[in-house]
Amino acid sequence: MRRNSGDGEPQKGRSCGTCTLCCTQLEIESKPGYSTRLDNAEDIAKPAGQRCSYLTARGCSIYEVRPLVCRQFACDWLLGEKTFGPEDSPMKTGRIGVRGVTLHFQNHRQPQIRRSPIRG
Numbered sequence: 001m002r003r004n005s006g007d008g009e010p011q012k013g014r015s016c017g018t019c020t021l022c023c024t025q026l027e028i029e030s031k032p033g034y035s036t037r038l039d040n041a042e043d044i045a046k047p048a049g050q051r052c053s054y055l056t057a058r059g060c061s062i063y064e065v066r067p068l069v070c071r072q073f074a075c076d077w078l079l080g081e082k083t084f085g086p087e088d089s090p091m092k093t094g095r096i097g098v099r100g101v102t103l104h105f106q107n108h109r110q111p112q113i114r115r116s117p118i119r120g
């Protein structure tokens with residue numbers, strides 16, 4: 001999962017709710033400084049399209065102790081970037097915006113990466 005800078009706050013009125021799309025669809029990169037490890041040194045790095053082993057039907061099973069990489073991530077819709085209106089939540093559309101690039105998913109395969117038109 002590529003990370004944002006960690007300084008973004010969700011736009012007022014938006015929250016992940018029951019969406020967990022990024023826990024499956026995004027790559028989690030194991031790089032110095034990304035803190036993808038749990039306290040017990042298990043690394044959650046994984047390729048895009050692979051479900052995180054900690055993701056359950058009820059959401060993240062280690063939510064309280066999830067690594068920093070998960071705590072810091074927010075997709076563009078959650079941050080209120082203007083290419084994503086209120087109706088464009090990833091759960092509804094299957095699209096995740098990450099720093100201006102929109103990842104379109106089809107049948108849970110690898111994402112097609114293309115830029116979405118800027119609105120307004």
Ligand code: SF4
Nearest residue numbers: 016019020022075090
């Ligand atoms: S894709 Fe966006 S809205 Fe969905 S769980 Fe991830 S950060 Fe939250």
Ligand code: SF4
Nearest residue numbers: 023052054055060070
């Ligand atoms: S550890 Fe939890 S929040 Fe992080 S990718 Fe896995 S299921 Fe999602």
